[in-house]
Amino acid sequence: MVENMTALGHIAACQKEVSDSVIHILNEGRMCLTIGGDHSCGIGTIDGHVKVKGNIALLWVDAHADLNTNATSSTGNIHGMPVALLAKELSDYWPYLPGMDWQQPRLSIRNIAYIGLRDIDSYERLVIDKFSITAFGMEDVERYGIIEVTNMALRRIDPNNNLPLHVSFDIDSLDALEAPSTGTPVRGGLTLREGIQIMEESYRTQRLSAVDLVEVNPRLGSPSDVRITLEAAKHIIRAASGYSRRGHSPENVCDLPQQTFPSVSTSAHNSK
Numbered sequence: 502m503v504e505n506m507t508a509l510g511h512i513a514a515c516q517k518e519v520s521d522s523v524i525h526i527l528n529e530g531r532m533c534l535t536i537g538g539d540h541s542c543g544i545g546t547i548d549g550h551v552k553v554k555g556n557i558a559l560l561w562v563d564a565h566a567d568l569n570t571n572a573t574s575s576t577g578n579i580h581g582m583p584v585a586l587l588a589k590e591l592s593d594y595w596p597y598l599p600g601m602d603w604q605q606p607r608l609s610i611r612n613i614a615y616i617g618l619r620d621i622d623s624y625e626r627l628v629i630d631k632f633s634i635t636a637f638g639m640e641d642v643e644r645y646g647i648i649e650v651t652n653m654a655l656r657r658i659d660p661n662n663n664l665p666l667h668v669s670f671d672i673d674s675l676d677a678l679e680a681p682s683t684g685t686p687v688r689g690g691l692t693l694r695e696g697i698q699i700m701e702e703s704y705r706t707q708r709l710s711a712v713d714l715v716e717v718n719p720r721l722g723s724p725s726d727v728r729i730t731l732e733a734a735k736h737i738i739r740a741a742s743g744y745s746r747r748g749h750s751p752e753n754v755c756d757l758p759q760q761t762f763p764s765v766s767t768s769a770h771n772s773k
């Protein structure tokens with residue numbers, strides 16, 4: 502039994518399965534989307550991604566840093582610890598974790614960037630500063646805009662533009678008005694448009710190979726809260742899958758039935 506880690510046994514076993522599933526999907530050459538569940542999902546998804554691809558770049562989009570250890574956490578919630586479990590520079594800060602032998606922290610902190618932070622515990626702040634972790638809070642989004650922030654983050658974690666990209670998107674990165682049905686909402690967050698833009702920029706790299714969408718909890722809030730949150734999540738997932746708000750031309754125009762084309766006649770337009 503490890504002190505101050507709630508349900509470690511369950512999470513360790515579950516995340517081993519998540520990791521194995523991610524490995525299976527990525528080995529088939531597919532992009533992997535994981536829908537949470539709480540953010541402890543990231544332990545398994547990122548472990549699997551790193552095992553398949555070696556080095557990866559990780560964007561952690563979240564109101565929180567999820568960087569506690571069992572020694573610093575005030576709650577014992579493992580969903581506040583995944584980044585600290587994944588970062589190899591932090592491995593010395595952990596005791597032996599029974600059931601977690603399958604997971605080795607292999608990801609360098611240099612390959613991790615945060616976007617959307619606005620609720621950071623004091624020990625997390627200390628670790629971010631001590632290890633110079635790339636961390637863009639809401640004040641950076643205000644100063645530079647979300648597209649520039651996303652691209653600055655990508656340049657920091659993948660300076661040679663050649664690493665597979667993993668985006669771990671916590672729905673609470675969005676403002677609580679945009680995504681109320683979540684466990685630890687924080688006001689003053691990203692708009693849905695900004696969340697979509699992060700995903701569009703990530704997709705544009707052509708190296709987005711895994712996405713987590715976590716902390717959507719339909720048990721919380723009113724029916725309207727749930728609907729708004731699910732809609733936001735769908736928009737984020739669609740952007741991660743390459744959907745463009747500009748629209749898409751049909752892939753093969755010849756396949757369309759003839760009547761779907763408006764009859765484009767210059768003279769008809771002119772005669773109006």
Ligand SMILES: [Mn+2]
Binds near residue numbers: 563580671
């Ligand atoms: Mn999180």
